[in-house]
Amino acid sequence: MIESYLLQSSSLTKLFNKLIETRHIYAPVKKGMVTSFNRVESLEEVAKDYIQTTISAKSILFLRNEILFHYKQENGDVKIMEPDLQRIPELVIWGCRPCDAKSFKSLHSVFNWDYKDIIYSSREARSAIISFSCNQADEYCFCTSAGSGPGHTEGSDILLTKLKSGDYLAEILTEKGQLIRDMIPAIFETPSSESKEDNLARIPIVFDTAGLKQKLEQAWNSELWITQSMRCLGCGACAFVCPSCSCFDIQDEKHGKEGVRSRCWDSCGFSLFTRHTSGHNPRETQAERWRQRIMHKFSYLPDQQGFTGCTGCGRCSRACPADMNIREHLAALINDSTSPENRVA
Amino acid sequence: MNEYQTIAAGLLSSGTAAMVIGYSEGSAKRVRPVFFTRPEEASTLVFDSRCVQNIAVYLTKKEIRTEGKIAIIASLPVMRSIIQLASEHQLSEEKIIVIGITPSGEVKQFNGFDALDAYVSSTTIEIEARYREKIEQVEKMTLTERWNFWKNELSACFKCYACRAACPMCYCTRCTVEMNQPQWIPVPSHTLGNFEWHIMRAMHLAGRCVDCNACAEACPLGIPFNLLTKQMILQFKKDFGGYNPSLKGLNILSSYLPDDKENFIQ
Numbered sequence: 006m007i008e009s010y011l012l013q014s015s016s017l018t019k020l021f022n023k024l025i026e027t028r029h030i031y032a033p034v035k036k037g038m039v040t041s042f043n044r045v046e047s048l049e050e051v052a053k054d055y056i057q058t059t060i061s062a063k064s065i066l067f068l069r070n071e072i073l074f075h076y077k078q079e080n081g082d083v084k085i086m087e088p089d090l091q092r093i094p095e096l097v098i099w100g101c102r103p104c105d106a107k108s109f110k111s112l113h114s115v116f117n118w119d120y121k122d123i124i125y126s127s128r129e130a131r132s133a134i135i136s137f138s139c140n141q142a143d144e145y146c147f148c149t150s151a152g153s154g155p156g157h158t159e160g161s162d163i164l165l166t167k168l169k170s171g172d173y174l175a176e177i178l179t180e181k182g183q184l185i186r187d188m189i190p191a192i193f194e195t196p197s198s199e200s201k202e203d204n205l206a207r208i209p210i211v212f213d214t215a216g217l218k219q220k221l222e223q224a225w226n227s228e229l230w231i232t233q234s235m236r237c238l239g240c241g242a243c244a245f246v247c248p249s250c251s252c253f254d255i256q257d258e259k260h261g262k263e264g265v266r267s268r269c270w271d272s273c274g275f276s277l278f279t280r281h282t283s284g285h286n287p288r289e290t291q292a293e294r295w296r297q298r299i300m301h302k303f304s305y306l307p308d309q310q311g312f313t314g315c316t317g318c319g320r321c322s323r324a325c326p327a328d329m330n331i332r333e334h335l336a337a338l339i340n341d342s343t344s345p346e347n348r349v350a
Numbered sequence: 351m352n353e354y355q356t357i358a359a360g361l362l363s364s365g366t367a368a369m370v371i372g373y374s375e376g377s378a379k380r381v382r383p384v385f386f387t388r389p390e391e392a393s394t395l396v397f398d399s400r401c402v403q404n405i406a407v408y409l410t411k412k413e414i415r416t417e418g419k420i421a422i423i424a425s426l427p428v429m430r431s432i433i434q435l436a437s438e439h440q441l442s443e444e445k446i447i448v449i450g451i452t453p454s455g456e457v458k459q460f461n462g463f464d465a466l467d468a469y470v471s472s473t474t475i476e477i478e479a480r481y482r483e484k485i486e487q488v489e490k491m492t493l494t495e496r497w498n499f500w501k502n503e504l505s506a507c508f509k510c511y512a513c514r515a516a517c518p519m520c521y522c523t524r525c526t527v528e529m530n531q532p533q534w535i536p537v538p539s540h541t542l543g544n545f546e547w548h549i550m551r552a553m554h555l556a557g558r559c560v561d562c563n564a565c566a567e568a569c570p571l572g573i574p575f576n577l578l579t580k581q582m583i584l585q586f587k588k589d590f591g592g593y594n595p596s597l598k599g600l601n602i603l604s605s606y607l608p609d610d611k612e613n614f615i616q
Contacts, residue, residue: 039572143378232385236385
């Protein structure tokens with residue numbers, strides 16, 4: 006269900022102003038060298054020139070520190086106070102990239118796997134995603150190799166592609182998108198004949214995910230896990246900027262007889278992530294933790310949910326203090342001949 | 351090949367070193383740390399102003415320690431880190447060769463810690479003017495202004511611990527933030543948890559930080575928490591005439607002298 010319209014450049018403000026009457030808008034805001042999704046009040050606050058935000062749009066739906074409930078000890082009993090989900094406002098995620106929009110599919114799948122997470126789902130249900138296609142990319146981008154692309158529509162409710170004229174091609178992709186269009190129908194005009202493709206960044210395909218998955222199934226003992234991860238510092242920067250990493254830790258914070266239970270972002274790159282109470286760690290080395298990160302995204306998740314846990318946004322490579330470049334490392338894994346399994350083959 | 355590349359290749363081909371740690375070209379005009387074991391790789395070593403990651407951090411890693419004798423291409427901050435780590439008994443002299451490159455570009459090979467210690471002691475840690483100005487600005491703030499300044503900066507932290515991971519002095523196998531019986535530092539990255547983390551980290555670096563800036567360079571969010579460690583260095587300068595990592599001198603915060611001018615401990 007794709008309906009295409011032309012949105013004049015001057016209509017962008019009208020759309021924004023219409024939405025902010027009833028909704029909270031989160032959009033990329035630049036502060037120093039860092040661009041991240043913040044709540045904004047006007048379109049002027051929104052960053053103009055950014056290839057990619059430093060932190061992904063994930064941070065709006067999957068909070069880095071989410072209070073699951075408050076508790077209180079009272080008369081020998083424990084009283085649980087769950088958050089009031091009715092108070093979650095209607096949200097608009099404005100200006101996210103197609104790779105971020107697609108990654109919500111991965112988060113949705115994890116938070117609805119064997120248990121429907123009502124906090125995540127409530128926030129998701131009240132969010133509309135208005136993405137902007139990419140007309141520029143950098144050498145870290147590899148969305149076209151990860152099942153996404155500069156004009157990919159999956160995950161967005163409305164996708165806007167800036168045309169050479171300065172106007173936008175607006176693709177209404179979902180019912181939520183239609184609802185927004187119906188809030189201000191006059192600005193959605195008959196589209197011009199200008200092609201969307203001509204206005205998208207060119208991002209070369211470096212590998213195909215199906216081939217990578219097949220290769221990874223034979224790569225458990227590859228030496229590349231060791232050589233690639235030698236410089237990995239074991240921090241969580243890659244996981245925390247990633248739009249699809251969803252691992253979390255549950256923490257209780259108690260003060261006297263009351264407290265809160267929170268869900269906090271966590272990362273498989275930390276040695277503590279798998280350390281047992283006994284001190285034994287089933288993923289003792291950074292190489293094993295690096296293997297887990299890649300296998301989870303490109304082998305296990307495709308098996309479990311049918312798509313990769315990476316959309317090729319390149320944030321992990323940009324954020325890595327030791328220049329671990331995921332695109333380069335995946336390409337090397339595809340051409341790897343160091344694992345005993347591959348040698349036999 | 352240039353001088354440090356030739357030395358590195360020579361150490362590997364003679365078998366004197368099992369591995370050379372240095373920098374090579376990385377992605378998007380960045381450099382990255384490399385771990386070479388073959389002499390022919392040495393020609394791709396680079397060293398210039400982009401080499402700000404402190405690669406001394408790798409010397410205490412289990413994966414590297416088992417590799418045998420390591421030669422390391424060391425900037426002045428890396429050399430200082432090696433001496434500080436040695437003074438804390440974290441490195442053994444016979445397992446490290448330092449291919450030092452001084453700020454003026456002179457290549458000096460150090461085979462023992464004494465010579466390296468003498469060189470490091472001949473230098474002084476100087477806080478760059480732009481940071482001194484910023485620190486002065488913060489110090490001039492009223493308590494409320496300063497609280498708001500730090501609240502604003504530190505509330506952005508999402509606790510990826512890249513600062514800790516990038517710091518050679520943060521070698522503890524179990525960090526205070528991982529102690530949970532009791533939980534000293536809150537795990538969630540809320541403002542209080544972030545304050546406690548960054549203040550604790552700064553305090554644990556008092557008298558140890560070599561001002562390499564690797565922590566701030568590593569932070570994906572550009573949080574200026576390095577002002578805390580830099581301020582402490584300036585404070586040490588005022589109170590104790592400064593400090594330098596050293597194998598001979600006293601570690602300022604973990605040493606006690608009977609004739610200390612403070613007498614509360616006597």
